[in-house]
Amino acid sequence: MHRYDAMFPMEGCASTSRFAQFIRLTGITRHYKPAKTKNLRKLLRDRLHARVRRRRGSSSPVIATKRKSQIPPSRSPSSRAQSVSIIGAGRLGLALGIALSKAGYAINLVVARSSASAKHAATLLKTTGEHVGAKGLTKLSRRSLELIASSSIIIVATPDDAIPGVAENLAGAFQSLRFARGTRRPVAVHTSGALSSRALQPLKAQGISIGSIHPLISISDKNGAGDSLSRAFFSLEGDPAAIRIGKRLVQDLGGRSFVIDARSKPLYHAAAVMASPNLTALFDIALEMLSCCGISARRAHQILLPLVQSTLANLADQEPARALTGTFKRGDVATAREHINAMDSAGLTDALCAYAVLGQHSLGLSRLPNARRIEIEQLLTQTLKRPVKRV
Numbered sequence: 001m002h003r004y005d006a007m008f009p010m011e012g013c014a015s016t017s018r019f020a021q022f023i024r025l026t027g028i029t030r031h032y033k034p035a036k037t038k039n040l041r042k043l044l045r046d047r048l049h050a051r052v053r054r055r056r057g058s059s060s061p062v063i064a065t066k067r068k069s070q071i072p073p074s075r076s077p078s079s080r081a082q083s084v085s086i087i088g089a090g091r092l093g094l095a096l097g098i099a100l101s102k103a104g105y106a107i108n109l110v111v112a113r114s115s116a117s118a119k120h121a122a123t124l125l126k127t128t129g130e131h132v133g134a135k136g137l138t139k140l141s142r143r144s145l146e147l148i149a150s151s152s153i154i155i156v157a158t159p160d161d162a163i164p165g166v167a168e169n170l171a172g173a174f175q176s177l178r179f180a181r182g183t184r185r186p187v188a189v190h191t192s193g194a195l196s197s198r199a200l201q202p203l204k205a206q207g208i209s210i211g212s213i214h215p216l217i218s219i220s221d222k223n224g225a226g227d228s229l230s231r232a233f234f235s236l237e238g239d240p241a242a243i244r245i246g247k248r249l250v251q252d253l254g255g256r257s258f259v260i261d262a263r264s265k266p267l268y269h270a271a272a273v274m275a276s277p278n279l280t281a282l283f284d285i286a287l288e289m290l291s292c293c294g295i296s297a298r299r300a301h302q303i304l305l306p307l308v309q310s311t312l313a314n315l316a317d318q319e320p321a322r323a324l325t326g327t328f329k330r331g332d333v334a335t336a337r338e339h340i341n342a343m344d345s346a347g348l349t350d351a352l353c354a355y356a357v358l359g360q361h362s363l364g365l366s367r368l369p370n371a372r373r374i375e376i377e378q379l380l381t382q383t384l385k386r387p388v389k390r391v
Contacts, residue, residue, distance in 0.1 A: 082152040082249075085109045085186075087137070087166055089121035089129070091219045092191055093157030097125045099229045103252040109147040111140070124223060137169035145173050149186065153245060155213075156190040156200070163190050163199045171202035187245045189213045189238065193269035196262035197238035204239075211238025212265070213246045215255070218276050230254035237262050282358075283308065285351050292346045321365045328362035331372040333379065340383050356383040 084105050086093050089112035097107055107127040112118035115131045122129025128147065132139045140148075148154060148170070156166050167188075188203045193214040200210040217232035234257045236246040243259060250257040260268055283304065290300035314323035327335050336359070343352040359380050363373055 082106070082245075083108050083150070084153045084155060085111070085148040085151040086121075086125075086155045086157055087111045087148075087170075088155075088157035088159075088162075088191075089113075089117045090157060090159075091222060092215070093155070094121060094124060094223065095219050095221075095229060096155060096157060096191070096215075097121070097127075099227070099253050100249070101125060103254075105252070108151045109144055111137070111144070111148075137166060137173060140173060142176075145177060149174060149177055151186050153249065154186050154188040154203075154208075156188065158190075160192045160195055163192060163195060167200045167202045171206050174203075174206050174208075185209075187211065187242050189242055189246060191215075193235070193272055194266050196265050197242065198262065209239040209241035209245075211236065211242025211246055213249070214269075216272055232256075233258060235260045235265075235268065237265065282354060285348075285354055289343070289346075289348060289351055292348070321367075324362060324365045326362075328359055328376065329366050331366065331368040331376065333372065333375050336376055336379060340379070344386075352383065356380045 082105050084097075084100055085108045086097050087110075089110055093110070097110060101107055107125045110118070110121040110125055110127060110129050112121055112129060112131050113133065118129035118131035120129075128144075130140065130144050154170075156163055158166055170188075185206075185208050187209045188200050189211045190197070190200060191214055192199065192212060193216075195212065197210045197212045199212075204210045212235075214235045215229055215232040216235070217228050219228060230253060232255045234246070234250045234255055236243050236250075236257050236259050238246075247257050286304055287297055287300045290303065291297060295303070311323070314325075317323075327339070339355065340352065343355060360377065363376055363380075366373070368376075
């Protein structure tokens with residue numbers, strides 16, 4: 001018996017040796033010529049990398065080689081990590097940089113106005129930072145321009161008033177680079193909630209798709225707090241290519257996106273201001289009112305915060321009309337009059353105006369009898385017209 005017959009026993013093969021059957025099963029018959037092959041051991045070792053499986057219900061071995069189709073394909077260009085350049089190193093720019101870096105995006109460059117901001121951003125994002133000073137993007141080195149131009153996405157995260165100037169300067173700088181024909185150009189987006197993608201129009205003239213991407217999240221941490229973006233909705237607007245890239249970016253961050261018409265952006269952003277910054281201002285007015293009651297600002301903050309949190313919890317489960325509580329929900333005319341007199345006496349102008357305006361809207365949410373609702377409406381209207389005492 002051949003020594004390989006013992007290694008690979010085959011039943012039901014009486015007419016031929018077990019070794020010959022093994023040779024046929026492995027496919028070596030095409031190459032194996034006893035008279036010419038000197039190193040049979042090497043030939044068998046090359047074949048024995050295959051996995052040996054046994055057919056279910058049979059004792060005959062099956063030699064399973066890895067087919068070409070089973071080899072994992074290399075990553076397609078669409079699945080590779082995108083690269084990003086960020087212009088503007090404020091809270092939102094840093095938050096996006098941190099979150100995108102964690103999501104696998106390469107941060108090519110971050111541009112800031114001051115040297116300190118550029119250094120801070122570069123350290124935080126572990127990338128190249130450059131400051132441009134008062135001259136703006138015209139001061140950028142050619143190397144930095146090439147890094148921006150080679151990015152998949154350019155994010156302009158500057159204040160709203162600076163966006164048109166950034167677009168104009170960047171478009172002028174790109175003219176000197178002279179993109180080669182057929183070169184894939186970046187997509188440029190800004191992060192303004194109020195401005196449409198038209199603010200980037202000079203870049204579109206250079207053949208670059210433009211758009212806007214705005215996260216509906218409040219970021220007050222100077223170091224970005226990028227994790228909060230995974231809980232946010234993002235508004236998208238602009239060219240089809242920019243919206244497509246924006247959707248993918250938001251998905252990679254773990255957020256959710258929606259597309260908005262360019263003409264609706266100012267009103268959309270005003271709604272966001274009402275829901276967040278104005279809520280903060282309203283909270284500060286309440287702190288001022290409690291300070292007039294002899295309560296310190298720190299203690300007032302501790303007292304009012306659970307109330308605000310319980311209101312938000314109600315809104316998470318119910319529509320505003322059902323979540324509304326308090327004086328205007330119940331229609332307490334006498335209480336409303338006492339509130340107004342107290343604020344008037346304390347000279348709390350902002351509090352009095354906010355109370356009257358928001359009270360009128362609260363009446364619209366409540367389901368009071370007409371007579372009671374009209375009485376309170378008249379009281380609030382008179383309040384807005386009366387002169388306020390100042391102390």
